[in-house]
Amino acid sequence: MSRSHEIESHEVQGNEVLRLAGVCKAYDVGTPVENEVLHAIDLRLDRGTFASLTGPSGSGKSTLLNLIGLLDTPTSGELFVLERPTRAMDDQERTDLRGGTIGLVFQFHHLIQAFSVLDNVLMPLMIRQGRPTAAMIDRARGLLAAVGLAALASRRPNELSGGQQQRVAIARALVSEPVLLLADEPTGNLDTVSADEVFELFRRFNAEHDCAVLIVTHDPRISARCDRVIELVDGHIVRDEAKR
Amino acid sequence: MWIEGFIAWSLLRDGRAQTALMLVGIMVGAAVVVFISALISGLQANIIERTLGTQAHIRLLPPEEFNRVLPLQDPAPIALVLEDRRPQRLRSIDNWQALVPVLDRWPGVTAVSPTISGPALAVRGSANRSVSIIGADTERLRAILPIADHMVEGVFRLRPGEILIGRELADDLGLQSGDRMRLDTAGERTVVMTVAGVFELGVREIDNRLMYLDLDEARSLLDLPGGVTALELTVAEVFAADRLALRLEALTGQRVESWMETNAQLLNALRSQTLSTTMIRSFVSLSVAFGIASVLAVSVVQRTREIGILRAMGLDRGRILRVFLIQGALLGLAGGGLGALFGSLLVLAFDVFGPRLFVIGFNPWLIPAAMALASMAGLAAAAWPASRAARLDPAVAIRHV
Numbered sequence: 001m002s003r004s005h006e007i008e009s010h011e012v013q014g015n016e017v018l019r020l021a022g023v024c025k026a027y028d029v030g031t032p033v034e035n036e037v038l039h040a041i042d043l044r045l046d047r048g049t050f051a052s053l054t055g056p057s058g059s060g061k062s063t064l065l066n067l068i069g070l071l072d073t074p075t076s077g078e079l080f081v082l083e084r085p086t087r088a089m090d091d092q093e094r095t096d097l098r099g100g101t102i103g104l105v106f107q108f109h110h111l112i113q114a115f116s117v118l119d120n121v122l123m124p125l126m127i128r129q130g131r132p133t134a135a136m137i138d139r140a141r142g143l144l145a146a147v148g149l150a151a152l153a154s155r156r157p158n159e160l161s162g163g164q165q166q167r168v169a170i171a172r173a174l175v176s177e178p179v180l181l182l183a184d185e186p187t188g189n190l191d192t193v194s195a196d197e198v199f200e201l202f203r204r205f206n207a208e209h210d211c212a213v214l215i216v217t218h219d220p221r222i223s224a225r226c227d228r229v230i231e232l233v234d235g236h237i238v239r240d241e242a243k244r
Numbered sequence: 245m246w247i248e249g250f251i252a253w254s255l256l257r258d259g260r261a262q263t264a265l266m267l268v269g270i271m272v273g274a275a276v277v278v279f280i281s282a283l284i285s286g287l288q289a290n291i292i293e294r295t296l297g298t299q300a301h302i303r304l305l306p307p308e309e310f311n312r313v314l315p316l317q318d319p320a321p322i323a324l325v326l327e328d329r330r331p332q333r334l335r336s337i338d339n340w341q342a343l344v345p346v347l348d349r350w351p352g353v354t355a356v357s358p359t360i361s362g363p364a365l366a367v368r369g370s371a372n373r374s375v376s377i378i379g380a381d382t383e384r385l386r387a388i389l390p391i392a393d394h395m396v397e398g399v400f401r402l403r404p405g406e407i408l409i410g411r412e413l414a415d416d417l418g419l420q421s422g423d424r425m426r427l428d429t430a431g432e433r434t435v436v437m438t439v440a441g442v443f444e445l446g447v448r449e450i451d452n453r454l455m456y457l458d459l460d461e462a463r464s465l466l467d468l469p470g471g472v473t474a475l476e477l478t479v480a481e482v483f484a485a486d487r488l489a490l491r492l493e494a495l496t497g498q499r500v501e502s503w504m505e506t507n508a509q510l511l512n513a514l515r516s517q518t519l520s521t522t523m524i525r526s527f528v529s530l531s532v533a534f535g536i537a538s539v540l541a542v543s544v545v546q547r548t549r550e551i552g553i554l555r556a557m558g559l560d561r562g563r564i565l566r567v568f569l570i571q572g573a574l575l576g577l578a579g580g581g582l583g584a585l586f587g588s589l590l591v592l593a594f595d596v597f598g599p600r601l602f603v604i605g606f607n608p609w610l611i612p613a614a615m616a617l618a619s620m621a622g623l624a625a626a627a628w629p630a631s632r633a634a635r636l637d638p639a640v641a642i643r644h645v
Contacts, residue, residue, distance in 0.1 A: 099558015
C-alpha cells in the first residue's frame with residue numbers, strides 16, 4: 001500500500017477515507033478534574049480497509065469512535081473525513097457529513113421500535129431525501145435480502161432475534177452507501193453463531209462496496225480475523241499492524 | 245418537512261397509551277372551553293334578545309324643560325340661584341313629521357315608530373288601574389316590538405275604539421278580547437274602548453301597565469293634537485346603538501337615549517361575565533398546555549436514545565425540534581377536534597335535557613376554532629420539550645439506557 005499524501009490530497013477519488021492528525025480529547029477542560037482521554041492520536045483509514053480497534057475498558061475506544069463518527073469534536077488536532085477538515089464545522093455541517101459518509105452500527109443494535117424493519121433501513125435515506133422513492137425502497141429491500149431478512153421487512157424490530165436486529169442495523173448503516181462503516185461492539189451481545197454471521201456480513205460489504213470498516217471489539221476472535229488490528233491503551237495507539 | 249411528520253406520527257403511534265392519555269386530557273380541556281364559551285354566549289345572546297325584545301333600541305324624546313337663568317356679569321365668583329325646577333309637561337317632538345322620513349332612510353336604522361304615551365286610568369265596573377296608554381301605528385309598531393308574536397287572545401290591530409292590553413292587566417280587570425272598558429285621562433276625557441287583543445311579553449311592567457291604541461285616539465285622549473311624544477327606532481347593529489344615539493342627538497337637537505344607556509347595569513353585568521369566562525377559559529387552556537408540555541418532556545427523556553440514533557443517522561437539530569413541535573401541534577389538533585365534538589354534544593345535551601330556560605344553539609365555527617387554538621397551544625407547549633430534545637448531545641444520547 002503506497003502512501004503519497006501530497007498527491008492524493010487534491011484528488012476527488014483519493015484513497016483516503018479518514019485521517020486523524022494529533023487528535024486529543026479532554027473532558028472538563030479548564031476545571032481541576034480536567035481529564036485527557038486521548039493523546040495525540042494519528043490514524044489513517046483508506047478505502048477497503050478492514051480494521052479492528054481493541055483495547056481494555058477505559059482505554060478511550062468509545063471516545064475515539066465518537067470522534068470518528070463525528071458525534072463529538074476533538075479538543076485539539078484535526079480529523080479529516082474524505083480530506084475535509086471537520087473540527088471547525090458547526091453542528092449542521094457535521095450532521096450532514098455524517099449522514100452522507102458514515103454508517104454506524106452499535107452494540108445494542110439501536111433500531112427504532114416505532115418503525116417497521118423496512119422503515120428503519122430506509123431512515124438514513126429518508127432523512128437525506130424525504131419521502132422514499134421506488135428506487136430507495138428497492139435498495140433497502142435489496143440490502144435486507146443481502147442480510148437474509150427480506151421476509152421480515154414489515155415486522156417491528158422487537159419481533160426479531162438479537163442477531164436479526166443487528167443484521168437490520170448493518171443494512172441500515174449501508175443504505176446510504178457510506179465510505180466508512182463504524183461498528184461499536186457489533187457482536188457484543190450475540191451468540192457465536194450469530195456473531196459469525198454478522199462478521200461475515202461486514203466482510204462481504206467491505207469487499208462489495210469498497211468501504212472502510214472499523215470494528216471496535218473486545219472479542220479477540222473477531223479482531224484476529226481482521227486485516228488490520230489497532231490497539232488502544234490509555235489513550236495511546238500502542239499497536240497498529242496489518243496482517244495481510 | 246415530510247420526514248419530520250413521518251417520525252412524529254410514528255413516535256406518537258408507537259406510544260399509544262401515552263398519546264391516548266394526552267388526547268383525553270386535551271379533549272376534556274377543549275370540551276370545557278367549548279361548552280363554557282357556547283353556554284355563556286348563548287346565555288348572553290338570550291338575555292340581550294329578551295331585553296331588546298321588549299323595548300326599542302333608540303328613543304328620541306323632546307328635550308327636558310329647564311329654567312333659563314341669566315348669567316351674571318363676570319367676574320362673579322359665586323352665583324346663588326334660587327329656582328323651582330320646571331315640571332315636565334307632556335310635549336310633542338318639534339317637527340317630527342319631517343324627522344320620520346329622514347330616519348326611515350337613515351343607514352343602519354331598520355324601523356321607526358312615532359308614538360304618543362301618557363298616563364290614564366282604566367276602569368271596569370268598580371275596579372280601576374292606573375295605566376300607560378301608548379298610541380302607535382299598527383304596522384310601525386309591529387316592526388319595533390314583537391307584540392304580534394306574543395298575542396294570547398284576539399288579534400293584533402290598532403283601530404279607533406280598540407285597544408291591546410297586557411295579560412296581567414286583562415286579568416286584573418277581568419277582560420277578554422271583545423269586552424268593553426272605560427279609559428279616563430287627566431284632562432277629564434273619558435272614552436269607552438273595546439279590547440281587540442291581549443298580549444303577554446313576559447315582562448311584568450309591560451304586561452300589567454301598558455295599553456296600546458290608535459295614534460289619533462291617543463292624541464285626543466292626551467290632548468296633544470298632531471303631536472308625538474317619542475320616536476322609537478330599531479337598528480341593525482344593536483351594540484352600535486349608543487354611538488348612533490349620540491349622533492342623532494347632535495343632529496336633531498332632541499333628547500336621544502339608547503338601550504345601552506338605559507340598561508347600563510345589565511351591560512356591565514354581561515361584561516363581568518365575559519371577563520370571568522375568559523379567565524376560566526385561559527386557566528383551563530393553560531393547564532392543558534402545561535399537561536402537554538410535561539408529558540412531551542417525559543417523552544423526550546424516554547426517547548433520548550432514539551433521538552441519538554436519528555441524530556447519528558444525519559437528522560439535524562432543527563428537524564429534531566420540528567418533530568416534537570409537530571407532535572404538540574398534532575396532539576392539539578386531534579384533542580381540540582375531539583374536545584370540540586364532545587363539547588358540542590354537551591351543548592346538545594344541555595339543550596335537550598337541561599333546564600330549557602334558553603337554548604344555546606350549535607355553532608359550527610367552534611370546532612375549527614377550537615382545533616386551531618388547541619394546535620397553537622400544543623405548538624407552544626411543545627416548544628420547551630422540543631428544544632431540550634434538539635439540544636441533546638448525540639454521543640451521550642445514543643448510549644442513554
